[in-house]
Amino acid sequence: MIIIIDNLDSSIFNIKKIFLDLGYKNIKIYKNYEINIKYILKNINNIKLIVFSPGPKNIFKFNKIIKLYFKVYNKVPILGICLGHQLIAYFYKGKFSHQNIKHGEVVNIKLNNFYLFKNLPKTIKVVRYNSINISSNISKEIKIISYDNNNQIMAIHHKKLPILGIQFHPESIFTGYGKKIIQNFLKKCKKN
Numbered sequence: 001m002i003i004i005i006d007n008l009d010s011s012i013f014n015i016k017k018i019f020l021d022l023g024y025k026n027i028k029i030y031k032n033y034e035i036n037i038k039y040i041l042k043n044i045n046n047i048k049l050i051v052f053s054p055g056p057k058n059i060f061k062f063n064k065i066i067k068l069y070f071k072v073y074n075k076v077p078i079l080g081i082c083l084g085h086q087l088i089a090y091f092y093k094g095k096f097s098h099q100n101i102k103h104g105e106v107v108n109i110k111l112n113n114f115y116l117f118k119n120l121p122k123t124i125k126v127v128r129y130n131s132i133n134i135s136s137n138i139s140k141e142i143k144i145i146s147y148d149n150n151n152q153i154m155a156i157h158h159k160k161l162p163i164l165g166i167q168f169h170p171e172s173i174f175t176g177y178g179k180k181i182i183q184n185f186l187k188k189c190k191k192n
Helices: 012-023 037-042 061-071 082-093 178-191
Strands: 002-006 027-031 049-053 078-082 102-111 122-130 142-148 152-156 161-168
Touching: 012 027, 012 178, 027 152, 037 061, 049 061, 049 082, 061 082, 061 178, 078 082, 082 161
Parallel strands: 002 027, 002 049, 049 078, 078 161
Antiparallel strands: 102 122, 102 142, 142 152, 152 161
8 A cells, every 4th residue: 555645735646646657556645634643553564655745835834744754754665755855854854945946847956876766867857846945954864866956955865764755746747757766766665
């Protein structure tokens, strides 16, 4: 089962479609205010991935997602998109800024040789919708794996756990290779 935590973003069904396209059928979506942490923990062995979706505002408006992350971060693979990416950064002592705000803008991001980007170009176009960015002041447990042309962090990965945060929107038709990046992450999660 894949659980998607809907942080009240209109892109939620496009995110679900990525997983359907990749062959996953058992996908459950929960609004961030409907999260049943006890149910999730009881079923943790049946969960392949928890996705923390994009959403408006900032993570401090959604206490339940912070509580859920704290309970599951070391028990199940996690993908954080935009607001979810910021949630991961917050957990690992990331600092936030309001510089280079982007709303529906296509930007180039630089990819390194990390497994997520295997067989992809060194630079790809992605769509950003964010009012907050994370700074590089983040725990040494986290590896920064992608930046944009303004050196804003675009992707982070835990060095030991299957935890991925991406600032951009992989579900957007204007993001090149979004589905492939998620597919590469899921393949790695299966191996661990």
